[in-house]
Amino acid sequence: MNGQSQGLPAGFRDLLFEEAEGRRRMESTLAEVFRSGRYREIVPSGIEFLDVYTRGNQVISERAFKFLDRDDRLLSLRADFTPAVARIVSSRLSGAGETFRIWYSGDVFRRVEPRKGGYAEFWQVGAELIGRNGPEHDCEVINLALECLTAIGIQDAAVHINHAGIFRGILNSLHLTDAARGRLKSEIDRKDARALATHLDDLGVAGHIGEQVRVLSRCIGTPDVLMDAAAVLEDGESQMAITHLKDVAAGLERWRDRITFDLTEIDELEYYTGVMFAFFSPTRRSTLGMGGRYDALLRAFGSDLPAVGFSLSMDSVMEGI
Amino acid sequence: MRDALLIALPKGRLFDVTLDLFGRAGIETDRAEISSRKLTFPDRQGLYEFVALKPADVPIYVESGAVDAGIVGSDVLREFDCDLYEPLDLRIGVCTLVVAAPAGVTLTGQQHLRVATKYPRTATRFFAERNAHAHIVRLEGSVEIAPLLGLADVIVDLVETGRTLRENGLEPVEQVARISAKLVVNRTAMKTRNAAVRTLIASLDTVVYEDS
Numbered sequence: 125m126n127g128q129s130q131g132l133p134a135g136f137r138d139l140l141f142e143e144a145e146g147r148r149r150m151e152s153t154l155a156e157v158f159r160s161g162r163y164r165e166i167v168p169s170g171i172e173f174l175d176v177y178t179r180g181n182q183v184i185s186e187r188a189f190k191f192l193d194r195d196d197r198l199l200s201l202r203a204d205f206t207p208a209v210a211r212i213v214s215s216r217l218s219g220a221g222e223t224f225r226i227w228y229s230g231d232v233f234r235r236v237e238p239r240k241g242g243y244a245e246f247w248q249v250g251a252e253l254i255g256r257n258g259p260e261h262d263c264e265v266i267n268l269a270l271e272c273l274t275a276i277g278i279q280d281a282a283v284h285i286n287h288a289g290i291f292r293g294i295l296n297s298l299h300l301t302d303a304a305r306g307r308l309k310s311e312i313d314r315k316d317a318r319a320l321a322t323h324l325d326d327l328g329v330a331g332h333i334g335e336q337v338r339v340l341s342r343c344i345g346t347p348d349v350l351m352d353a354a355a356v357l358e359d360g361e362s363q364m365a366i367t368h369l370k371d372v373a374a375g376l377e378r379w380r381d382r383i384t385f386d387l388t389e390i391d392e393l394e395y396y397t398g399v400m401f402a403f404f405s406p407t408r409r410s411t412l413g414m415g416g417r418y419d420a421l422l423r424a425f426g427s428d429l430p431a432v433g434f435s436l437s438m439d440s441v442m443e444g445i
Numbered sequence: 446m447r448d449a450l451l452i453a454l455p456k457g458r459l460f461d462v463t464l465d466l467f468g469r470a471g472i473e474t475d476r477a478e479i480s481s482r483k484l485t486f487p488d489r490q491g492l493y494e495f496v497a498l499k500p501a502d503v504p505i506y507v508e509s510g511a512v513d514a515g516i517v518g519s520d521v522l523r524e525f526d527c528d529l530y531e532p533l534d535l536r537i538g539v540c541t542l543v544v545a546a547p548a549g550v551t552l553t554g555q556q557h558l559r560v561a562t563k564y565p566r567t568a569t570r571f572f573a574e575r576n577a578h579a580h581i582v583r584l585e586g587s588v589e590i591a592p593l594l595g596l597a598d599v600i601v602d603l604v605e606t607g608r609t610l611r612e613n614g615l616e617p618v619e620q621v622a623r624i625s626a627k628l629v630v631n632r633t634a635m636k637t638r639n640a641a642v643r644t645l646i647a648s649l650d651t652v653v654y655e656d657s
Contacts, residue, residue: 201507240505284636315530315635316655344639386636406637409510 135236135244146442147247150276150334151229154249158227161268163251166226168208174198179424180207181395187234189244193392199231206421206433209252214425223255241441250435254422257430259368262399262417263375269403269434270379273412278441281412282404283379284344284386287369288416290353290394293319293361294336298329312390317341332358343387347373365398372399395421399432410440450493450634450641451485453507453515455500459626462537463516470648492641504529504629513634514645520603520624530635532646533628536653540605540624542567543617547592551576552599552618561591562601571601573620589613589646 132138139147158165172329177200188203200209205228213224229249236242249272253265268285273281291312295305304327311323317338324334339356343349350373354366369385378382391400400416415434422429454463464474472493478486485494498506503517504527516535542564546552558579562568565583572579582597589609591597603624604610604617614653628649636643 240508282637313530315532315630316534317532318650319534382634402636404633404636409631409633411633 132246134238137243137245146439150438150442151249153230153275154227154272154299157268157272158251161225161264161271162250163225163227163268166209166212166228168202168205168212168228168231170202172202172211174200174208176200177203177209180210180421181393182203183393186233187236189233189235195260202230203232203234204419205230205232205248205250205435206393209254210421210425210431212428213254213426214238214422220256222267223253225251226255227251227277229327247438248435249438250413250433251435252434254431254433255429256432257419259371259399260375262368262372262432265403265415265432265434266372266376268381269413269415269436270382272436273403273405273441274442278405278408278412280405280407282382282384282406283331283401284384284389284404285372285399285401286386286389287365287399288391288394289365289388290340290357290362291390292394293357293359293363293365294333296361297359298327298333300327306408309390309392312337313392315341315388336362342385343385347383347385349385349387368399391416401434403434403436408440408443410443411437412440413437449487449491450514450645451512452493452495452645453498453503453517454495455503455515455521455626456497457500459500459516459518459538460497463535463626466535466537466649472648481564482630483581493645501525507629507631509624510631510633512631513638514628514630514642517543517625517629518624518626519622520564520567522629523567523622523629526547526566527629529632530630531627532630532642533649533653535626535628535649538626539623540603541617542601542621543604544571544599544601544619544621545589545604545610545615546599546618547614548616550588550618556598558599559597560599560601561588561597563588564601567621568601589615 174185174188174190177188184204190198190200193199209226217224231245232248233245236244253261253267261368270281270283296399300308311320320332324337336356340353343353350366350369357363357366395418396416397419398417402414404410413434413436417432419430422431454460456465474491485496487494489652496512496623500517500521503515504521504525506512507515508527508529518538524611528578558577561582563584565581568581584591588600588602590613591600591614593613601621610616630642
């Protein structure tokens with residue numbers, strides 16, 4: 125009993141003094157960046173109906189801390205911010221033609237495998253731009269994230285940019301069953317070029333499509349890789365995605381040394397609908413943050429608004445600061 | 446930032462064959478360095494640093510980014526559900542994960558089975574997919590004696606030659622998976638060290654698939 129009352133459950137920690145003060149300073153710096161970008165803060169509730177998360181992202185809802193309220197409805201500790209923002213915009217703010225620029229900062233809770241020693245509570249800071257479509261707004265959000273990282277002292281942050289439409293176009297053109305589509309996606313995600321080629325053969329996928337997948341597996345680098353991809357892609361949706369990325373490249377000229385176009389990744393959950401991106405630093409072991417366009421999410425909450433956003437994993441960001 | 450790519454190697458059955466494979470790929474290591482008690486040892490060109498770990502620990506080190514890449518059997522990968530890249534099958538340490546039962550016993554799928562194994566999650570998944578009711582007994586080693594001593598009805602274990610099974614009066618009744626060693630890469634290292642990782646994959650790929 126004594127051990128329980130004086131300790132913490134696995135995956136949790138307290139922040140004392142320097143750590144708490146460091147977090148406070150960093151949050152103030154970020155608040156200033158968001159203010160100058162005309163983004164406004166919200167603090168979503170710490171508890172949601174679990175349903176809010178299952179509408180967004182199945183994997184996150186599986187990892188959520190769940191419990192029942194007095195009427196036996198399933199609740200969840202905050203497991204993600206974006207679905208909460210989608211709920212708030214849809215239920216409390218929505219109006220056609222409006223634009224919302226929102227930022228947030230706070231802790232999310234996800235169950236971890238104890239064996240892996242990860243934290244179950246972690247600090248996220250992020251922003252969402254809701255109601256606007258088009259590459260210039262994707263650029264606005266990527267630019268904002270890079271400004272955030274720069275402002276808190278990460279001078280070497282790089283962004284890898286991709287578009288969900290590239291592989292989605294190819295996958296749709298194959299007309300696979302859900303199960304076969306799922307297996308192919310995880311095969312692509314594993315990045316074993318030989319196993320993937322064999323798998324495509326087994327599925328009876330035509331050689332020229334296998335060739336497109338093979339070329340994409342090498343498309344990581346300068347905007348030149350967009351040309352390489354454009355030269356082989358045939359599907360209309362895939363081609364449109366490349367055109368979109370070229371516009372994004374043009375809109376982010378000021379960060380050109382920090383940008384890698386990375387078409388090798390597949391969004392296995394099919395959560396993103398357009399551009400998707402992740403932030404890295406050569407001096408950090410974990411991804412600093414990620415984001416993308418998720419036009420389908422607000423539709424799941426009953427309002428048909430496009431949206432793009434990012435979130436920073438502040439524990440990775442603070443590693444080594 | 447560390448310059449050399451840090452690679453975890455599995456101690457045990459895969460260790461020597463892995464070093465041999467790296468050697469053939471021109472990534473040579475010095476035996477004296479390996480047997481010295483230093484934490485890591487380099488290759489001769491200084492492109493890589495190696496650290497020898499228990500096989501079951503390799504995925505954790507790679508997934509967390511404590512090391513950039515690793516070599517590990519696919520038996521361990523299946524068991525631990527890891528979030529990492531698996532860009533190359535090294536075709537070494539090839540064996541089979543099987544269900545083995547005492548000679549003469551046939552599985553009807555209706556019995557309630559007690560299964561002894563070092564791979565509880567893999568075994569649970571395997572029997573669940575067949576709608577067979579299995580009670581898993583997790584062991585750390587010498588799994589093949591469990592049926593003899595009455596701890597379990599069958600085992601799920603790796604088989605290379607089948608000799609250990611035969612010596613204990615067991616025979617394979619069903620294949621769970623084909624196993625071989627894989628190169629695994631941390632998700633962030635694949636991005637921040639992309640050129641170095643691609644060089645490693647290409648060097649190994651050349652020798653693994655030189656005959657095909």
